Amino acid sequence: MFKTKEEVIVIQAEATDPITTGVVFWSHDKGTAKLLFQLKKGTVSQTLAKGTIVPICLVFNGGRHIYHAVIEDAVNGIVSIVLEDNILGYVGRVEGSIYIELPDSRSLDTAGRFTFDIKRSPIDENVPELKDYYWQGFNEIMAQYHQTIATIKLEAKALLDSLTTDVTKVKNDIATANVKIAEIRKKLDDNDVFTKAESSANVINSIGGVTSATFIDSFRVDGVVGTAARDKEGVPIPFSKEDYDDINSADKFVRSETIVNGRGAEMIFEFPVIKNLEEKYPFIFEGLSSDDEKQVRYLEVLKSVDMSQFSRGGGVRTDESSGINYARPYIKNLNNGFLALSSWANTTGNFVKFSGKWNEARTTLVQSNGSYIVFVTSNKNGSSDGGAISNGTIPAWIEVMNLQLIIELEVNGRTIIESMIAANHRENLATQEEAETGTDNAKTMTPLRTAQQIDEKAVSIVGNQTVLGTKDFQDGILVAGKKPVLTKATTDYAITDSTVNPAMFGGGYIKLYRRGDLVYLTASFKLAVEKFNQGVWFNPPDWARPIDNARFNLKREDNTNALFIFNSPGNGDNTIICSDNIAANTWLNGSASWMARDPY
Structure with missing residues (x-):
């Protein structure tokens, strides 16, 4: 037997005033206070598909209760709820709202709102305590949850006790291993070939000999091994990607010009040869850290330098008497001056190839950063050389194509071996701090330093550690010989x-x-x-x-x-x-x- 009130709830997008049902339930209506609702869309009953859930939210002063309505008639959209005893302890107005959770994961707020009242029955002195929040089915889930947590705690303690026993055994094994490591270190120190002059000499003579190797490398102007810029009144304007593509093309060229009176047109090319050679042949510069040391080593193994390019230029003569064609290459000096690469100059209007090995005075002009800086100009600004300039009306111009620098090195076996031994000399051994940091690529690691780096960087088999990042154990995990509880990535x-x-x-x-x-x-x-x-x-x-x-x-x-x-x-x-x-x-x-x- 129920005390029942039926209301019609219309599903719509517009917000409406709550339906005042006029219903009064009493605290003594235990298990008999029933609200019945018919859901409609306009004037048509809203059919409820299989698997549909209809939550009803009851809000009162200080809390809210959520019910899953019973679907009385799915065809005519009739649902109901029976008030739980725990809400009958409330006295006052209750506001309700109805929602629909569809089987395909869609949901909607019907916009249906209603009110009713709860009053105290005269016969009741003690009523159930009102709960601020209630959700049907939640208490059963929480009871299972607490039971599960208690079980997990017992299992975890058993695993921890077992793990403690294993850790004690591992510590004893490590102590034994440390004794053996100390013995190995002493034998290495007693027989260190790199600190004994006679041993080093034997190694050099037997392995190095006098055999030499020649390396030839071509440095193109590609924006990496060779960079370029146009001169604009003393300010270099870097090449664009299209410029780099054009200068390396078989049928295109790059152009620079100026209309400034008295100036010639210039292009600047920089080749960081030592940096690029060190990346390609690191053994040549093994054990060297300063730029000065690397520059000395470079000049020791350098055999020749050649620059090949096609160029042409023009403007007016420096005395402005007539027009002229003129193009000439220069190299930057060590005192910020410059020298012509040779007496060659192209005075025709056609592209002419310039190529030739530099003399010793030019090959030694490596800048402090390990680069050669060369110019191709119609007239080198600041020089007294003849050439082509602008008179303020006629521009000076220069065009260049297919420019590259060719370096030839000659390295003998003795030089290579000496470099390797120097790099492994005791003065170049890594310190403990350098080993643990792991950023120096020029120092040699001894077994002790390797062990110290492993202790600092790797996951240890003993001791407490914090390990960051995701670790994917493809073949599984065991703790004290048992599989831990795992969670799948999906449900x-x-x-x-x-x-x-x-x-x-x-x-x-x-x-x-x-x-x-x-x-x-x-x-x-x-x-x-x-x-x-x-x-x-x-x-x-x-x-x-x-x-x-x-x-x-x-x-x-x-x-x-x-x-x-x-x-x-x-x-x-x-x-x-x-x-x-x-x-x-x-x-x-x-x-x-x-x-x-x-x-x-």
């Missing part, structure tokens, strides 16, 4: 409903989820036939099996409990059974959770 999921088993279900669904070692069940369904101590879901997945047969209750429409059991022998024989007698077309709602039997 396991299964569902059964009238689509899967129409003979069993008249509507709604049962869903299973698993995250880690916890399995969750949510249900809202009615049976198509009467069931008593019979299965309702045959062969649910093995990953959902509980540690022991799981027992849980679902709520009938009359708010009574119906007992269900997850019977889990495994091997595909799992069954969810309704232990109580359940009439056909009786809706059941609720949720449950349990600990999975088998870990991932």
